Amino acid sequence: MVPGSAQATGAGSDGAPDPVPSPKIVGGEKAQQGEFPWMVRLSMGCGGALYKQDVVLTAAHCVEGSGENTEIEAVGGVTDLSSPDAVKVNSTKVLQAPGYDGKGKDWALIKLEKPIDQPTLPLATSADLNEGDFTVAGWGADKEGGEQQQNLLKVDVPFVDDATCGSAYGSELTPEEELCAGDLENGGIDSCQGDSGGPLFRKDEAGEFVQVGIVSWGDGCARPGKPGVYTEVSTFAADIEKAAGELGA
Numbered sequence: 001m002v003p004g005s006a007q008a009t010g011a012g013s014d015g016a017p018d019p020v021p022s023p024k025i026v027g028g029e030k031a032q033q034g035e036f037p038w039m040v041r042l043s044m045g046c047g048g049a050l051y052k053q054d055v056v057l058t059a060a061h062c063v064e065g066s067g068e069n070t071e072i073e074a075v076g077g078v079t080d081l082s083s084p085d086a087v088k089v090n091s092t093k094v095l096q097a098p099g100y101d102g103k104g105k106d107w108a109l110i111k112l113e114k115p116i117d118q119p120t121l122p123l124a125t126s127a128d129l130n131e132g133d134f135t136v137a138g139w140g141a142d143k144e145g146g147e148q149q150q151n152l153l154k155v156d157v158p159f160v161d162d163a164t165c166g167s168a169y170g171s172e173l174t175p176e177e178e179l180c181a182g183d184l185e186n187g188g189i190d191s192c193q194g195d196s197g198g199p200l201f202r203k204d205e206a207g208e209f210v211q212v213g214i215v216s217w218g219d220g221c222a223r224p225g226k227p228g229v230y231t232e233v234s235t236f237a238a239d240i241e242k243a244a245g246e247l248g249a
């Protein structure tokens with residue numbers, strides 16, 4: 001499946017008010033102000049993370065190629081996008097992963113016109129952290145076919161190994177370049193449309209957040225047996241660092 005091509009069906013929304021509080025990101029809850037200070041919302045409707053204060057790491061499928069680009073706006077420093085405290089900065093350049101063709105390699109960097117004064121999110125540089133429980137956050141849909149969110153949502157999603165994920169997706173999965181997460185048995189927790197480009201993260205041995213994935217694609221959202229697929233950051237950490245250098249980071 002090509003990232004972004006997963007079609008939302010909107011099943012289950014009959015217009016009647018929900019009897020229970022509606023699930024968030026899918027199946028998560030609101031993030032606290034300052035909890036994930038490196039989270040960025042991008043104007044094309046994607047998420048991202050501050051890799052440097054003036055460089056956002058997002059998904060390749062969120063951008064249209066590489067080169068000068070002053071059209072993307074990044075909003076940082078807030079969980080509520082309508083907050084007066086939102087810091088809005090425009091892009092100057094975009095670097096899409098070299099060789100990106102819609103399968104794997106789903107990463108890109110966006111250089112900002114000026115820094116956003118917030119902590120950055122370091123990358124996992126080895127595969128050691130590519131397991132366990134992850135967290136994903138974003139302003140994307142809170143259910144398949146749902147609306148984009150004004151407030152940042154978060155959810156914890158367990159790691160799903162390549163073999164299991166491969167049996168869900170077959171050759172659509174690029175296991176050397178992607179990792180999967182979700183509740184395979186029950187579904188109900190996931191990232192969704194509009195979360196793309198945002199980080200999948202966990203804490204390292206020292207208790208510091210590290211980015212292990214980038215929201216990339218899935219078959220619908222939060223379906224049982226269909227985990228979310230994420231760009232495997234450790235595979236590309238060296239390339240991303242080099243690319244950031246080329247952007248003048």
Ligand code: ARG
Pocket residue numbers: 003004005006140190191192193194195196197215216217218219220221222227228229
């Ligand atoms: N491609 C989607 C986007 O552009 C992200 C989909 C993530 N899907 C999932 N089931 N985790 O926003």
